[in-house]
Amino acid sequence: MIHTTDRVLVSELREHVGRTVSVSGWAHTLRLLSQVQFVVVRDHTGMVQVTHRRGGAGDDIEAALQQLTPESAVRITGRVAENPIVKLHGLEIIPEAVEVLNRAETPLPIDEQTGLEHRLDWRFLDVRRRPAAQLLFAVQSTLEQGMREYAYGQGCTEMHTPKLMGTASESGAEVFELGYFGRSAYLAQSPQFFKQMAIAAGIDRVFEIGPVFRAEPSFTSRHATEFTGVDVELAWIDGVEDVMAFEERMLAHAIARVADAYGEAIRDAFGVEVTVPTVPFPRITMAEAQEMLRAKGWDPQGVKEDLDPEGERGIGALLREHTGHEWVFVTHYPTSVRPFYHMRPADNPSVTLSFDLLWQGLEVTTGAQREHRYDVLVKQAAAKGLRPEPMQDYINVFRYGCPPHGGLGLGLSRVLMVLLGLDSIREATFLFRGPNRLTP
């Protein structure tokens, strides 16, 4: 066993010039010439050139480097030397020991020309070899930690609600069913029900990041059957405005954290500028949005109650033109297109106190004030043709002093898509799940 020194990251090498260190990483490129062997080793912080002159006595190093393959996992122990000729920061490592920890087979199953679906089959290699993909997960960590930081500062408690449910939630068609000790269970399509239960349990403000499951046979660039949801629920609100104010501030805070930490790296890797949004975001009612869109030729029959993706992109573009803002809350969705538990204004039961948040024309959030009054809720459910029995546990929550409340659910990967200018949610997820994809 070779005695190795503690691992040093490639980004830290400059501090170790003249000393012997160990670097761990992958053989990024190999140039094995007759006189000299060059290996560029890559770790998650950067790349360094390893330079070995052939022909030393008892040269284990020469033999080890000679049988290296691209993407093999190696540990190189050697002296860090300054060399102005070397392109990689003018540094190189003169190896004293080389350990091949896991030799990669050749050829690799993917390369730079490989298409998206086949890259997803070999996602670990796809992510490992592209610095932009690596960056994405660092950005995701920072983004969610920024949201969490804001939420904690606002008095939120982080909750973990069950993903296994005894009855299908409201839209039974899009729910996964599983066998559960001789009966059926269902996967939660959102923590909606349970975070409302937490509100009724006296948790003042609820924050959750977790998986949500949608059994939708959708094959678009923005749908997945499993994705990471960021959920918030706030008790004792005065109205849905409180929820929107919370969300825009949470996002502005989190995106500012990302801009600070990775703004420059994102510009380099993705060619997009991270803009910290100003608050408040613009707000527009669905009626106003449809009027603006129809003036531009959208929905010529004038029959659509909801915004379709084209309408969402349209209203995003129009608002950006008018306000310079990339974000817009579309509010007051018609009762017909919203679930029964969305609260309706006392003076206009044909709309709901709900919103979608669009970023650059992509829906990233749905939110609402919830109906907390038992009798009103039961009436609204009945009017939608829902039977009370399957949702008795839900309805019971409103019988014993449930406070007014509202909340939001945000799709983390959709925010990442827009933030990094990605074409598909498949690129914004570590391991995408869709109707045709359950692996790797």
Add this chain to the structure above:
Amino acid sequence: MIHTTDRVLVSELREHVGRTVSVSGWAHTLRLLSQVQFVVVRDHTGMVQVTHRRGGAGDDIEAALQQLTPESAVRITGRVAENPIVKLHGLEIIPEAVEVLNRAETPLPIDEQTGLEHRLDWRFLDVRRRPAAQLLFAVQSTLEQGMREYAYGQGCTEMHTPKLMGTASESGAEVFELGYFGRSAYLAQSPQFFKQMAIAAGIDRVFEIGPVFRAEPSFTSRHATEFTGVDVELAWIDGVEDVMAFEERMLAHAIARVADAYGEAIRDAFGVEVTVPTVPFPRITMAEAQEMLRAKGWDPQGVKEDLDPEGERGIGALLREHTGHEWVFVTHYPTSVRPFYHMRPADNPSVTLSFDLLWQGLEVTTGAQREHRYDVLVKQAAAKGLRPEPMQDYINVFRYGCPPHGGLGLGLSRVLMVLLGLDSIREATFLFRGPNRLTP
């Protein structure tokens, strides 16, 4: 509509003496006397007495208070007054407006005498009415944020791995199966496979908090079919010792955070002292542990390869006696009781480079160095009688330069159980899931 001032929390009332404020909360107790109406209002920060003298002209307030029921959601607007006779911090609110936001039905379905299972049926009321239950979720938030803080400081990236899998993971018997667009999918029993894939993807250190699913028909006080796992995976380790060192420091850091924020509150509510553990935790091999236990009469036939719960409690107690420490890493589990992917020492393939972490004799973590060498892994799988086909995606990870790595999975509710001295994991979870419980 009554114009209300901004909400003030009960804990902040002292700063508002002499001013009119709004407090939102639940009617905790009612004493409606002939001259005066007393209502104690509780929010998540404390309780305050509302005192109303009957008989004002046009007295809406009197009527509103008269029809109040326990646990109704109310907003009280009134003047904060000092009154040394009042037990609750010598403060009371003289109401100027009372809004009943959701009147609770009477009687409530549970009370102080209700048993655990029926309390779980009405978990939102159970949690709302018990300050200790409220505290539990604040402690959970702090505990996990403390672990996350340590992990981020150590270079971890937070990942969200899929819970839907295309093939059952290694122990197929304990896995939930669901219908997935005409075929079967399975719920992940742990992020094990996917966090190893993240390591192979070049994510240097992986951190995840998320749900894990176990289709075990276990009815003990410490098993659930769905629970929150804290998972860590570390690349480029020198050995399993690196994983244990990470975990003990992560836990010490997080428990110190809990002790700072809630040590006193936990003492009051649960009657237990939060002790920040010293590091390193004691380590003992399975062979040593069994020898110590057998000397005390455990497993008289000398046939057990693993520790049963009695053995775990026993070794926890013995180590505490010898070292004064509540925590112990039991290491080197026999190969026969560990999965094929645990690495084995070169000089002794009958044991694994694995550990369990016990706290007060309860297993809270399993961890290991993983076998990252493709040929060794395939051999170990074959020796356990596993066919390579169903796990081809897993095995592929080790063909192209997977670095040495190891990690751990910790059960969040089990840690909370011990931390707060709870008898059952049902009390340490917001909404427990077991073979007989899928609701609420």
